[in-house]
Amino acid sequence: MNTQNEGSANDIQKEMEKFLGIENVDELFKDIPDSVRLKNPLKLLGPMSERDLSIYIDKILSLNKPVVSFLGGGAQDHYIPAIVQEVITKPELLNAYTPYQPEVAQGMLQGMFEFQSLISELTGLNVTNSSMYDWATAIGEALLMSVRIMKKRQKVLISKSI
Numbered sequence: 001m002n003t004q005n006e007g008s009a010n011d012i013q014k015e016m017e018k019f020l021g022i023e024n025v026d027e028l029f030k031d032i033p034d035s036v037r038l039k040n041p042l043k044l045l046g047p048m049s050e051r052d053l054s055i056y057i058d059k060i061l062s063l064n065k066p067v068v069s070f071l072g073g074g075a076q077d078h079y080i081p082a083i084v085q086e087v088i089t090k091p092e093l094l095n096a097y098t099p100y101q102p103e104v105a106q107g108m109l110q111g112m113f114e115f116q117s118l119i120s121e122l123t124g125l126n127v128t129n130s131s132m133y134d135w136a137t138a139i140g141e142a143l144l145m146s147v148r149i150m151k152k153r154q155k156v157l158i159s160k161s162i
Contacts, residue, residue, distance in 0.1 A: 017024060029037070048056065090111070112130045119128040127145070132138050143156055 013025065020028075022028065045056075091108075115130045116128045119130070120126065129141065132141060139158075139162065143158075146156060147153070
């Protein structure tokens, strides 16, 4: 650890201002309109350890009152079993791409096959796909698949909630 004095904060600031070619630090903020500038300095706490900061932030966050979320899409507050974190961090399950080199990614392909097989079993569908992005891409694929399968149908119904 370097314990040499590297100069006062004022000396360092002057050196930076000289390097930037400005007279003082206020020149950096001259383009900000007065109407949006702070009138008084922020009242900041003094330095604190990471642990103390974490405790302080947790106290502030505890003041929040949970509300019912109508966002949907899995964003609502819900219980997630601990095993889920273990499964989703497995390298073979980290992205939606189908691996191109089966000899390198046999484990990933096996996992994808097992997933697709279970989804087929659960849904009763003959065809499922695990190598798919979510939301718009998946909806697009589902629409294309339904149009290809039901060739006589001329319309596809889509819920307004989508």
